[in-house]
Amino acid sequence: MTDLETAAHPEQLRRVAIDPVTRVEGHGKVTLLLDEDNKVHQVRLHIVEFRGFEKFIQGRPYWEVPVMVQRLCGICPVSHHLAAAKALDMIVGATRLTPTADKIRRLMHYGQILQSHALHFFHLASPDLLFGFDSELAKRNVVGVIAAYPETAKKGVLLRKYGQEVIRVTAGKRVHGTGAIPGGVNKSLSADERDALLKDAYQMVTWSREAVALARQLFERDAAFSNAFGRFDAHSMSLVGTDGAMDLYHGGLRARAMGGEILFDHFDYTRYWDVIVEDVKPWSYMKFPFLRELGPEHGWYRVGPLTRVANCDFIPTPLADKERTDFLASPGAAGATLGYHWARMIEMLHAAEAIRDLLHDDDIAGADLVVGGERAGRGVGVIEAPRGTLIHHYRVDEHDQVIRANLIVSTTHNNQAMNEAIRQVARQYLDGREVTEGLLNHIEVAIRAFDPCLSCATHALGRMPLEVAIVSHDGTPVDRMTRGTDGRCTRE
Amino acid sequence: MNEQTFNLDGQEIPFAAGQSVMQAALAAGVFVPHLCYHPEFRPHGSCKLCTMKINGRPATSCTTPAAAGMEVESDTPEILDTRRILLQMLLVEGNHFCPSCEKSGHCKLQALGYELGVMSPHFNHFYPDRPVDASHPDVLLDFNRCILCELCIRASAEVDGKNVFALSGRGIKKHLIVNAESGKLGDTDFALTDKAAQVCPVGVILPKHKGFAVPIGQRRFDAEPISAHVEEFKPIAAAAPRAGDKP
Numbered sequence: 001m002t003d004l005e006t007a008a009h010p011e012q013l014r015r016v017a018i019d020p021v022t023r024v025e026g027h028g029k030v031t032l033l034l035d036e037d038n039k040v041h042q043v044r045l046h047i048v049e050f051r052g053f054e055k056f057i058q059g060r061p062y063w064e065v066p067v068m069v070q071r072l073c074g075i076c077p078v079s080h081h082l083a084a085a086k087a088l089d090m091i092v093g094a095t096r097l098t099p100t101a102d103k104i105r106r107l108m109h110y111g112q113i114l115q116s117h118a119l120h121f122f123h124l125a126s127p128d129l130l131f132g133f134d135s136e137l138a139k140r141n142v143v144g145v146i147a148a149y150p151e152t153a154k155k156g157v158l159l160r161k162y163g164q165e166v167i168r169v170t171a172g173k174r175v176h177g178t179g180a181i182p183g184g185v186n187k188s189l190s191a192d193e194r195d196a197l198l199k200d201a202y203q204m205v206t207w208s209r210e211a212v213a214l215a216r217q218l219f220e221r222d223a224a225f226s227n228a229f230g231r232f233d234a235h236s237m238s239l240v241g242t243d244g245a246m247d248l249y250h251g252g253l254r255a256r257a258m259g260g261e262i263l264f265d266h267f268d269y270t271r272y273w274d275v276i277v278e279d280v281k282p283w284s285y286m287k288f289p290f291l292r293e294l295g296p297e298h299g300w301y302r303v304g305p306l307t308r309v310a311n312c313d314f315i316p317t318p319l320a321d322k323e324r325t326d327f328l329a330s331p332g333a334a335g336a337t338l339g340y341h342w343a344r345m346i347e348m349l350h351a352a353e354a355i356r357d358l359l360h361d362d363d364i365a366g367a368d369l370v371v372g373g374e375r376a377g378r379g380v381g382v383i384e385a386p387r388g389t390l391i392h393h394y395r396v397d398e399h400d401q402v403i404r405a406n407l408i409v410s411t412t413h414n415n416q417a418m419n420e421a422i423r424q425v426a427r428q429y430l431d432g433r434e435v436t437e438g439l440l441n442h443i444e445v446a447i448r449a450f451d452p453c454l455s456c457a458t459h460a461l462g463r464m465p466l467e468v469a470i471v472s473h474d475g476t477p478v479d480r481m482t483r484g485t486d487g488r489c490t491r492e
Numbered sequence: 493m494n495e496q497t498f499n500l501d502g503q504e505i506p507f508a509a510g511q512s513v514m515q516a517a518l519a520a521g522v523f524v525p526h527l528c529y530h531p532e533f534r535p536h537g538s539c540k541l542c543t544m545k546i547n548g549r550p551a552t553s554c555t556t557p558a559a560a561g562m563e564v565e566s567d568t569p570e571i572l573d574t575r576r577i578l579l580q581m582l583l584v585e586g587n588h589f590c591p592s593c594e595k596s597g598h599c600k601l602q603a604l605g606y607e608l609g610v611m612s613p614h615f616n617h618f619y620p621d622r623p624v625d626a627s628h629p630d631v632l633l634d635f636n637r638c639i640l641c642e643l644c645i646r647a648s649a650e651v652d653g654k655n656v657f658a659l660s661g662r663g664i665k666k667h668l669i670v671n672a673e674s675g676k677l678g679d680t681d682f683a684l685t686d687k688a689a690q691v692c693p694v695g696v697i698l699p700k701h702k703g704f705a706v707p708i709g710q711r712r713f714d715a716e717p718i719s720a721h722v723e724e725f726k727p728i729a730a731a732a733p734r735a736g737d738k739p
């Protein structure tokens with residue numbers, strides 16, 4: 001681990017907490033341990049994780065899981081819905097879905113990628129990127145974007161809405177849909193539904209292209225800065241298709257070492273535990289997964305758009321693939337924390353192209369929806385959710401009840417990587433300087449680049465406490481923070 | 493023939509001899525909220541949702557025989573409030589989480605909630621601990637949602653001749669049990685084809701492996717509110733005996 005993780009004498013240090021990290025959906029807490037000279041000694045991104053869901057689902061009938069699991073996360077419920085359905089395909093022995101089921105699920109998934117990426121870029125990230133991280137707080141939000149860049153903001157809203165509409169049509173509802181069921185789907189598209197979506201499909205591709213151009217421009221405006229901000233080297237992992245194509249719905253696992261060499265490729269995700277181990281640390285409830293081959297110390301890795309765009313061999317839709325080529329040609333971008341935004345928009349373009357193409361595919365109107373086969377006791381489903389690799393793993397007994405569940409969500413994979421990005425930012429911008437809100441916001445910007453679904457990784461049964469106890473590295477509670485509901489910084 | 497009638501919210505409702513106020517209303521096409529009533533079974537009078545003001549006094553309309561000249565109030569703010577409170581109490585007594593319940597869209601409790609505009613549970617949840625019984629190969633029992641209407645008990649005893657279900661405990665501790673030494677459905681002769689497997693108004697008695705197979709939009713109460721289904725609840729012809737009728 002790096003030297004900034006644990007300070008030698010934390011009791012003598014002064015804490016500055018940013019809490020909550022505004023505009024990240026969910027709740028995170030960053031603790032900076034500063035000494036008397038305002039030098040950063042220790043940095044941690046705390047995520048309170050109640051692994052409530054895994055307990056909660058025990059005893060429930062397996063067919064309920066894809067719907068139930070959406071309670072886990074208000075941010076990417078569709079990804080959980082699909083990852084769970086994929087795991088349960090194995091339980092019901094559906095080794096190969098019908099073309100209709102496969103394509104309807106893909107459509108649903110691309111709808112989710114489109115809406116999630118649009119939301120993140122336009123609502124959450126663009127205020128920082130357009131106005132600057134140190135700009136006036138009152139303006140640095142989506143309202144400010146709407147005022148200063150009304151056209152851009154409008155397109156963001158409509159892209160998101162379109163993605164939500166794709167979800168509604170395929171899943172039955174925008175949230176808490178039921179479309180994917182073990183072995184397939186419960187509906188295909190009617191001609192009316194398809195035509196309604198087709199009407200705007202081309203517009204979405206055009207706007208997504210513009211969004212890529214904007215993200216690129218914002219990155220290259222000050223390429224040196226964009227490259228250096230919160231930069232760190234990391235291994236990476238994502239699903240890729242059998243032909244090496246970007247495939248966000250299905251594929252094998254590919255991991256690359258930080259130098260770019262492949263560690264494993266097309267690895268059968270149904271045995272993910274052979275390559276990934278989940279580590280625990282005393283100061284965090286959230287797990288720290290690492291690549292088994294490299295060990296807990298060095299095996300942490302990065303997932304998500306940045307990884308996926310670089311990790312695949314090509315993107316199977318032409319416009320996004322062209323953008324990928326440009327992205328990889330931009331020196332350093334593929335390893336930059338701020339490169340996430342650019343990569344995310346390339347994926348959004350891919351999703352828009354994929355949606356358009358699927359809408360022209362007759363299979364999406366097919367009637368053959370569900371298959372089954374020999375029952376199995378264990379099921380694993382992996383999907384590339386908007387934020388990265390998402391793993392669902394269930395064991396179901398002979399009475400059809402879930403007896404064990406294990407989930408590794410994207411934000412958990414990125415746990416160590418986010419800590420690393422914050423450390424870099426702390427080194428770059430906070431060490432030995434007076435702490436200002438603008439500087440603190442640099443840390444938020446670094447976290448935000450990962451688009452962590454904190455409420456997802458931290459889902460609580462019941463209500464999250466608004467008071468947070470601060471515990472020192474040796475487990476002693478030394479402080480208690482009250483979280484302001486207005487998102488303002490609390491200093492002690 | 494001189495038809496006998498009573499007055500329901502200003503409308504003259506004809507009735508046949510032996511009909512309850514509720515049966516007559518349903519036969520006339522007036523929807524009456526209900527959970528423990530089923531056209532094929534004798535009235536039970538336990539859920540109280542069909543409560544009306546009959547000649548000035550609150551009474552369950554499913555158990556009150558219709559009589560000529562009665563003055564009956566049903567669709568009044570006071571009675572609708574009572575029904576809403578009854579629904580809210582049912583919703584907190586069990587564990588009802590509609591978004592992940594496979595009976596969603598087919599459930600009478602949920603449909604009545606929408607019908608009567610129940611916007612929140614209002615009361616504190618009991619969060620009872622009621623494990624599911626998955627022991628039967630074809631049918632799952634999720635006791636979390638039982639509202640103790642006893643329809644399954646009646647169906648199993650009176651139609652199936654099996655006595656699979658019973659109530660145990662009193663008052664707030666009252667709960668549904670399975671008549672087997674192990675208490676498990678898998679140890680009874682219960683079958684998916686039993687009448688008792690078809691009557692549960694909520695999501696307790698569920699055929700296995702079928703959950704969520706019907707897409708949102710095509711479920712029983714998706715297109716129209718439960719009140720538009722009044723046809724399905726009409727009393728069966730007088731000649732057809734109901735389950736459990738004394739010969």
Ligand code: SF4
Binds near residue numbers: 691696697
């Ligand atoms: S299981 Fe269903 S039918 Fe039986 S008593 Fe409970 S709610 Fe009524």
Ligand code: FES
Binds near residue numbers: 536538541542553554
């Ligand atoms: S329907 Fe009358 S009391 Fe239940």
